[in-house]
Amino acid sequence: MGANHRMLHLNLFINGMGHHEAAWRHPSARPERLTDIRYYQHLAQVAEEAKMDAVFLADRVSTSPRAVQSGTVSGFEPLTLLSALAVSTSRIGLIGTVSTSFNDPFNLARRLASLDHISRGRAGWNIVTSGTDQEAQNFGFEKISSHAERYERAREFVEVALKLWGSWDRDALVLDKERGVFADPEKVHELNHHGRYYRVRGPLNVPPLPQGHPVLVQAGSSEDGKAFAAAFAEAVFTAQQTVEEARAFYADFKTRAERLGRNPDHVLILPGICPIIGRTEEEAKEKEAQLHGLSDPRHSLLLLSNRIGVDLTDYPLDAPLPPLPPAEQIEGHRSRTQLIVDLAQREQLTVRQLLLRLAGGRGHLTFAGTAKQVADFMEEWFVTGAADGFNVMPQLMEEGLNDFVNLVIPELQRRGLFRTEYTGVTLRDHYGVPATR
């Protein structure tokens, strides 16, 4: 194997006390640390020690009294948190989720430019459009705008952001004290962008970014989401339940990117995986059962309702999932809703059973097994064209992360599937994805 043979890419997706919705109730969890920066510094440092590609933060711009009752608080704003983590680490990438629906391109492009400088080239932006009325109601709207309109707006938003990041030529900064020329004004450009949603004069008020622009990440798997991601995304975070579905998604996605003139190797497909690792498979299943036993199905139903934007809270728990509106009528998180409906139908699940299937990772694939089984699983997906790597979502953040880095990563390294040292310094270096704009 040469130095450039294909390697797995592994992000640590940090989420509260863990991705299992009841993680904070686990005996080992210390939920008082959720507002303690040292908790996040520790997780990022553990992931960096393990040579993972990046930490990843999701986001949601609302909560409710009922949701916080059972532990659903989105918490710190991702880019604010990542900036603190940037100076607490030196190599690991820093990917934050920020919505295009409730931000201005100038401010967000600038904040990401700042993070890219502060981290010396490790910033990534997970682009979301937000999908719930509850979020829209924190920003002056009654209802979230339509799925199609959100993606149209997102497209223009990203185009403007790319123009802002490109508004200084790479060699614009001169710093000539003698002549008093700080930057060459011929190499710093106004945008004068006048689009459908945005009017932005520019230029950006931050010098050129170490990475050119932050790594662009996208997670939507709806038709609109895939078209958007094929055009812009450099890493795609996706929820896939079976290797067959994942392969089909992977092949389709790489083809779409290629058709748009892009190098398909420069778009990484990273499904989520929520592992629970035991010394034996039995121990892993016991750990999973323990977490499931801490779930409250009425709260799970509220979470699911909030997530897909359809109120399910009065549904009976021990009956099959009643029909939901067809996907094209769902203006919220369309692809996730479709995945959930398919899962319930394929496996003939009652609502209660479905909720437990979702408890560990909200629709991402959950996997309870030994380190070897997790490594086998990842290897199969990796070598058969289902994934370029994974967004790793430990169901119990500290204990599960420790199991993953102490048991699974060494196994992947033994198999030559994962780096043993960082070979570069930026997130683009880790991902092998050059800035092309």
Added chain:
Amino acid sequence: MGANHRMLHLNLFINGMGHHEAAWRHPSARPERLTDIRYYQHLAQVAEEAKMDAVFLADRVSTSPRAVQSGTVSGFEPLTLLSALAVSTSRIGLIGTVSTSFNDPFNLARRLASLDHISRGRAGWNIVTSGTDQEAQNFGFEKISSHAERYERAREFVEVALKLWGSWDRDALVLDKERGVFADPEKVHELNHHGRYYRVRGPLNVPPLPQGHPVLVQAGSSEDGKAFAAAFAEAVFTAQQTVEEARAFYADFKTRAERLGRNPDHVLILPGICPIIGRTEEEAKEKEAQLHGLSDPRHSLLLLSNRIGVDLTDYPLDAPLPPLPPAEQIEGHRSRTQLIVDLAQREQLTVRQLLLRLAGGRGHLTFAGTAKQVADFMEEWFVTGAADGFNVMPQLMEEGLNDFVNLVIPELQRRGLFRTEYTGVTLRDHYGVPATR
């Protein structure tokens, strides 16, 4: 003197390579460090070592090819930068400027809440309304809205932010694993704010802040600005040219706050001062002359034009300042413009002379002298009711800061005017200003 005797409050206002507009051209300046986070970490650590109350960051949300030519780039977004500084320091306060005209209350309240948690209670928000068309043009507008309307909007913005920070009762977080109660839903409140400018549902998705809410700082000295600050500000950053003017401002301001039912001791008045320190007065004046010699008057005129929102770039340099529009017609930075006009008239300055007077601190008081003279000056202002402390603005950031902390602060400490150790951990502790909302 008792433990609670009145002490000076000193912020370090960090600005590029220094507050003098030509600071980056000085032989000791290393402008390539402007994008290096270690530069800012170093400055904050020096200020913390000297027991200063806070670092302070200004902001402007635009630049232009002509402005960057001579070194005017606002640079990193303040809160992103402060979050990195929060984990690089442990005691010093962190005050960032953010505009109410180009942000959403929900996002900004959340980012400040995040910073307050990450810093364990050291966040401050300098509230500005932005004053130029150039900035407005980065956010979809042709022109900046009127002075009065910006302040009306700012008032509602701050009211919403305070409601969001207050949307969790202090004891709302329960973390009862046994019963599965993360937070008490009776103690987490929706706002359902429906105002003239904003509709925000709430609650905030971040648990209660260490400080209750960030320290609110305001810098406007116009009539609108003073009315706003008297209602909300806990520290007022102001530009005053003479001790008489400063005393009048101070007395007027404390009276305004008292009339609104506030404790006047809980509103600190902190004028800006731009010191240049020499071993002798002569040496200090030489240092000042050296910096002035690096200024380019044509660039200074552009800066001034951008600052006050009136195009002066074709004015002859060696004639008196021509009349400007009356203050009430200026929709930009009204009080700063008035200060500049008054200064030019009082001292009968030509445009060129005025520009040099502004070069060191953009209208803030500049002072070239010995450490003893600076300390005398500060003491006089402090004991005669002109100031509760100062926003210290070194004209040359590194060298001038070193002079200030090595020479002036020990002199102030010898006089019992400045702390020798931090006595608390939050910015509110340092300022002696409790959260009242």
